[in-house]
Amino acid sequence: MATTADYKIGPHTFPRGWFMVALSSEVTDQPQGVRYFGQDFALYRGKKTGKVVLLDAYCPHMGTHLAKNKTSYTARDGHVIDDDIQCPYHAWRFGPDGRCKHIPYYDGAIPKAASVKSWPVREHAGVVFVWHDPEGGEPDFDLPPLAEYGQPYWVPWTIDKLGVMASHPQEIIDNIADLPHLGPIHGSTVEYFENEFRGHKAIQRQAGGHRTLVAGPGDKLYTDTVYHGPGILVSHLTGLFETVLMITHTPVDDGVIEVWHGLLVKVPNAVPVEADLEAARGFNESSRLAFLQDFEVWGNKRPALNILQVPTDGPFHKARIWYKQFYHPRSEAKRLIAPVEGVHVVPGTPGWPLDRVS
Ligand code: FES
Ligand SMILES: [Fe+2]
The missing domain is CATH 3.90.380.10 (Naphthalene 1,2-dioxygenase Alpha Subunit; Chain A, domain 1)
Known part of the structure; x- marks a missing residue:
């Protein structure tokens, strides 16, 4: 196995672009852990809008993986509420933008740092794509049109x-x-x-x-x-x-x-x-x-x-x-x-x- 540095391709380890991360049919309101670009993510479909959400996996509170849990009562009873996900450990609730919007046992202001990165995803032709960009910029090119998908014949x-x-x-x-x-x-x-x-x-x-x-x-x-x-x-x-x-x-x-x-x-x-x-x-x-x-x-x-x-x-x-x-x-x-x-x-x-x- 050789790395990006071995091939001398450029300063970024992972490339900028649109990448497939899942089939649409695989993404449900049961969150799942996925790994790409050397990072772990939580992937789920919001219950309210049906939109696909891809968040950095680890809760800023104490580092719990937001999606890899099946036994916590929080995960069993309602891991995803509306379009939000609840952390299995202490039930901090994060919106699809990655911001914590509710801490069930604290009424004060939610700390600014209580957020995870939310990744730009698009569902297209039955596939979930993410825009990955080491510079954190907006997409500078489009997904392929795939106009034939869903058409008669x-x-x-x-x-x-x-x-x-x-x-x-x-x-x-x-x-x-x-x-x-x-x-x-x-x-x-x-x-x-x-x-x-x-x-x-x-x-x-x-x-x-x-x-x-x-x-x-x-x-x-x-x-x-x-x-x-x-x-x-x-x-x-x-x-x-x-x-x-x-x-x-x-x-x-x-x-x-x-x-x-x-x-x-x-x-x-x-x-x-x-x-x-x-x-x-x-x-x-x-x-x-x-x-x-x-x-x-x-x-x-x-x-x-x-x-x-x-x-x-x-x-x-x-x-x-x-x-x-x-x-x-x-x-x-x-x-x-x-x-x-x-x-x-x-x-x-x-x-x-x-x-x-x-
Ligand atoms: S570790 Fe996520 S709420 Fe505590
Ligand atoms: Fe070939």
């Missing part, structure tokens, strides 16, 4: 939880530029490949034959893949079906990540029938297995602190420069990525066909 995803892996996110990010792994790992016959780095987005456009994801020999699979910041990859795939793939990864500790996979599938019926759902499930499974081919490598490799790059590799070094912006103060981002912004084609492999440019 589109089967919504059942997100696969792929688990926690002792791998630095840098290793996963390298994949966006990784032209020569597509044949050996995925069985693709790549005909077109290009990368584009533009602000907070890293894009890969690729097309070619595929062993499993096209209707027959000679058919091409087009994949138009975008990192929306450092933690959310969305790919539009056009082959046997039209699909939208999302792969998210979130740092848990320095050099450890959690990973999810989901696929939206377009089917022939506006209100999907059982055959559509079954086809979508099958396609999701093919996509999940394709991603696990990468996963197996990442789970067993040594860290690539330096890449021994040859000229016909993908532009790994440029992708790594693009990624650095999220580990530096945002004021430095533009200057950092300026040398790599633009479209990059690998010698000997044509770029994206012009008629497919969106």
